[in-house]
Amino acid sequence: MIICKTKGEVKERLAGWRAEGLSVGAAPTMGALHEGHLSLIDVVKTKSDRAVATIFVNPLQFGPNEDLETYPRDLEKDLELLKARGCDLVFTPDRDALFAADFSTNISVGGLRENHCAVARPQFFDGVATIVAKLLLILRPDCAAFGEKDYQQLMVIKRMVRDLDMDVDIIGAPIVRESDGLAMSSRNLYLSDAERKAAPALIESISYAASQLEQGSGEWAPVKASAIKQIEEFGALKTEYVNLVDAETLELLDVADRPARILSAAWFGKTRLIDNVPVRVTKP
Ligand code: AMP
Numbered sequence: 707m708i709i710c711k712t713k714g715e716v717k718e719r720l721a722g723w724r725a726e727g728l729s730v731g732a733a734p735t736m737g738a739l740h741e742g743h744l745s746l747i748d749v750v751k752t753k754s755d756r757a758v759a760t761i762f763v764n765p766l767q768f769g770p771n772e773d774l775e776t777y778p779r780d781l782e783k784d785l786e787l788l789k790a791r792g793c794d795l796v797f798t799p800d801r802d803a804l805f806a807a808d809f810s811t812n813i814s815v816g817g818l819r820e821n822h823c824a825v826a827r828p829q830f831f832d833g834v835a836t837i838v839a840k841l842l843l844i845l846r847p848d849c850a851a852f853g854e855k856d857y858q859q860l861m862v863i864k865r866m867v868r869d870l871d872m873d874v875d876i877i878g879a880p881i882v883r884e885s886d887g888l889a890m891s892s893r894n895l896y897l898s899d900a901e902r903k904a905a906p907a908l909i910e911s912i913s914y915a916a917s918q919l920e921q922g923s924g925e926w927a928p929v930k931a932s933a934i935k936q937i938e939e940f941g942a943l944k945t946e947y948v949n950l951v952d953a954e955t956l957e958l959l960d961v962a963d964r965p966a967r968i969l970s971a972a973w974f975g976k977t978r979l980i981d982n983v984p985v986r987v988t989k990p
Contacts, residue, residue, distance in 0.1 A: 707788060708795040713804070713844050716797045720758070720845060728755040732847035734838060737761040737798075738778035738892035739787050742882040746851040747791045749879045753849050759788050760841055761798040767833030778895050797845070804840070813839050815862045815869070818956055822858050822949055822969050823980065831862045838863050842874055849875040855882075855889050857969060857982045861956055881981075883909070889981050901974040904941020908981045911936040912948065912968045916983045919950070924962035924987060926950045933968075942972040953984065962987050 710716040720730055731750025735743045743759075750757045761784055768774035781798065788796055812832050819831035842850060852860045864876050882890050887909045888902075897905060915933040919926070934945045949958055953965040966985040971978060 710797050729848040730756045732758045732850040734760045736763045737784050739784045740890045742890040744791050745882050749851040756794045758795045764837040815866050818862045851877045851879050896977040907940035916985045919962040944973045946971040
């Protein structure tokens, strides 16, 4: 497995592969890797000749009081996991290798960057879009995989790629879960034993809400109220939001009358967890 720390090195390696006619798939991550991240390597390996992972804790997407400094980092273990999974190259730049000292560009995907997670994290999606655009322009992969775990992020990236005519196929990968249903996340490491036990309440509540929408009238207000009650009764300190949205545009819905998604975020102690589920509505 090749490890590149600079833009120059990675561009040269990838140019070599392209000259040989090999296709490249990318899996951008912030490290502290788990099965969810590694599943993205599996996805790109089925679609391309060479799999590239990136590991970079992106400062642009953290707010002033968020966990940038304490975000879990274990590069050595990450590299072992990626090698064992058959990853061909890892791009792991440090901040100075990626950004000019006076870097000042921002990419903002209007219409998708304001709601849901962005209410509590207003800088987040601009930070994600900007770093992902940068990585896609450096790597120029044929495809790139992103997890449905971060559903709003996936939609922001798809829209950016469409709007800017970036020549890359964005693949959404299914959410990988622990055996009790909790979506895998690097931030699960922050949970105390009691919080870890309570955390599956989020997926259980929104899955139940989805089944109620699918089997009932599809009206969201009463289902939402009982989902929030359930999340908090079964262990979350506080529900940040539970929204029914159009699966594509993420516009808020009052009735599940088209392909939809329930997006959610809740606090377990000091840890904010997100999750989402599809709502499959069969039209009469
Ligand atoms: P992160 O390192 O948290 O920025 O995540 C990097 C990529 O891994 C993103 O595309 C995430 O959506 C994806 N990812 C994280 N957790 C999971 C999971 N449990 N299942 C699937 N994909 C995931």
